[in-house]
Amino acid sequence: MQAEGLVRTFGGRRAVDGVSFTLHAGDCLALFGPNGAGKTTLLRMLAGLLAPGQGSVRVNGVPVKEGAAARAQVGLVSHASMLYSVLTARENVEFAARLYGLPDPRDAAMRALELMRVEDRADAPARTLSRGLQQRVSIARAMVHSPSLLLCDEPYTGLDDAGSAALTDALTERREGGAALLLVTHNLTEGLALATQAAIMRRGRFVRHEARELLDVRAYQAQYRELAAVHD
Amino acid sequence: MTDIAVPTPPGMLAAAWLVARKDLAIEFRTRTAFLSALVFALLGVTIFYFAWDATAVAAADLAPGVLWVIFTFAGLLGLQRSFGSELADRAVDGLLGAPISRESIYLGKAFANLVFVAGILFVTIPAVVLFYNLPMGSGIAALAGIAALAAVGLVAVGTLFSAMAVNTRMAELLLPMLSLPFFVPVVMAAAQSSARLMAGRPVAEAMPWLRILVAFDIVFVTACTLAFPFTLDE
Numbered sequence: 001m002q003a004e005g006l007v008r009t010f011g012g013r014r015a016v017d018g019v020s021f022t023l024h025a026g027d028c029l030a031l032f033g034p035n036g037a038g039k040t041t042l043l044r045m046l047a048g049l050l051a052p053g054q055g056s057v058r059v060n061g062v063p064v065k066e067g068a069a070a071r072a073q074v075g076l077v078s079h080a081s082m083l084y085s086v087l088t089a090r091e092n093v094e095f096a097a098r099l100y101g102l103p104d105p106r107d108a109a110m111r112a113l114e115l116m117r118v119e120d121r122a123d124a125p126a127r128t129l130s131r132g133l134q135q136r137v138s139i140a141r142a143m144v145h146s147p148s149l150l151l152c153d154e155p156y157t158g159l160d161d162a163g164s165a166a167l168t169d170a171l172t173e174r175r176e177g178g179a180a181l182l183l184v185t186h187n188l189t190e191g192l193a194l195a196t197q198a199a200i201m202r203r204g205r206f207v208r209h210e211a212r213e214l215l216d217v218r219a220y221q222a223q224y225r226e227l228a229a230v231h232d
Numbered sequence: 233m234t235d236i237a238v239p240t241p242p243g244m245l246a247a248a249w250l251v252a253r254k255d256l257a258i259e260f261r262t263r264t265a266f267l268s269a270l271v272f273a274l275l276g277v278t279i280f281y282f283a284w285d286a287t288a289v290a291a292a293d294l295a296p297g298v299l300w301v302i303f304t305f306a307g308l309l310g311l312q313r314s315f316g317s318e319l320a321d322r323a324v325d326g327l328l329g330a331p332i333s334r335e336s337i338y339l340g341k342a343f344a345n346l347v348f349v350a351g352i353l354f355v356t357i358p359a360v361v362l363f364y365n366l367p368m369g370s371g372i373a374a375l376a377g378i379a380a381l382a383a384v385g386l387v388a389v390g391t392l393f394s395a396m397a398v399n400t401r402m403a404e405l406l407l408p409m410l411s412l413p414f415f416v417p418v419v420m421a422a423a424q425s426s427a428r429l430m431a432g433r434p435v436a437e438a439m440p441w442l443r444i445l446v447a448f449d450i451v452f453v454t455a456c457t458l459a460f461p462f463t464l465d466e
Binding site: 096101 | 240241242247250254257258261262317320321322323325326327328329330331332333465
């Protein structure tokens with residue numbers, strides 16, 4: 001995935017201001033930043049949900065906004081569950097599987113739910129599930145088509161230990177399987193555990209972006225706290 | 233999951249059917265919008281009936297107006313909820329991020345809405361015929377045809393405006409305000425053509441109005457399908 005010069009403005013304020021980076025197969029970018037830094041806006045542009053004011057996003061050379069073929073390779077875990085509350089967990093994931101044209105959507109849905117260890121609640125309507133279980137179903141929904149680019153916005157929010165472990169295992173499996181990951185989180189330990197790259201975003205820009213192996217985690221944590229604490 | 237390498241996304245009509253089937257499944261589970269619209273339609277027919285002075289206005293003159301006014305407002309109740317389920321928990325992002333065209337989302341929504349309003353018409357037309365004791369006979373099939381044409385036009389416009397209005401704070405008010413002016417040609421043509429049938433006149437007399445309905449459907453289904461993708465941009 002290649003993001004070049006992404007800019008998005010809301011009412012005169014630049015939410016994302018010239019962000020460029022590249023993710024190759026097997027890469028995982030952990031993206032940190034204080035609230036309002038522009039992380040969610042960036043993810044929505046990468047997923048093709050929001051048109052950039054300037055710049056472009058390409059997956060395997062195809063622009064995401066215009067290309068169904070590019071969107072077919074992207075999975076998104078967002079703040080919102082993106083679930084239909086009336087439908088069951090299985091129906092929600094199966095609906096996504098059908099939209100992505102999977103040959104056996106029911107089977108794919110069950111496997112995705114098993115991956116997130118929520119298969120025992122497959123036939124429960126989404127509205128009856130706890131916030132954490134809804135998050136697991138939402139992640140299963142995003143992964144059901146085995147995307148080659150997985151965008152995760154605070155995916156650990158609301159998950160208990162079992163859910164977090166299931167997610168970490170699933171993300172590790174996807175990355176080892178050749179998918180590129182972008183993980184937005186406030187938790188440096190969680191983010192850096194999977195990352196091959198790390199970036200800090202503030203006021204719409206990447207203020208730091210480097211390879212994971214070059215980082216001293218303790219020094220990085222201190223610097224991040226300092227950066228996040230600076231008021232705009 | 234890793235064995236699935238290259239998914240083949242559904243084509244436009246297949247994706248539209250998936251969206252429609254999902255919407256219908258949700259409506260079938262809850263039935264809230266349909267039952268509300270149905271009760272509204274039947275209460276409307278009843279109120280109009282008791283407000284009617286049979287010595288002043290003939291049933292065949294009043295019934296078409298009653299039918300289409302009630303149907304228009306009952307249909308709006310269904311159209312209101314069309315995109316509501318998508319905004320809760322941002323399920324719409326799942327649709328927009330999927331490898332399907334936005335036109336297919338519109339067509340799927342419109343088809344589900346068409347089934348919804350057809351269900352209302354299925355009950356409302358017999359209710360009007362019974363209440364006003366109309367001698368329909370073989371004209372009921374032609375009336376059903378008019379209803380189908382009118383429903384397509386109303387749904388085509390209403391689905392588009394429902395998508396436009398749903399993100400606003402005044403969605404309940406904005407949808408009727410946007411839609412009703414566009415509904416006028418449909419309601420007028422449907423009322424005029426059905427008035428002739430309810431008066432026992434031959435179908436040929438209703439043909440000019442039916443042509444207007446057909447033309448409206450062709451123009452607005454095409455225009456709304458093409459315009460819909462722009463309504464979802466943030």
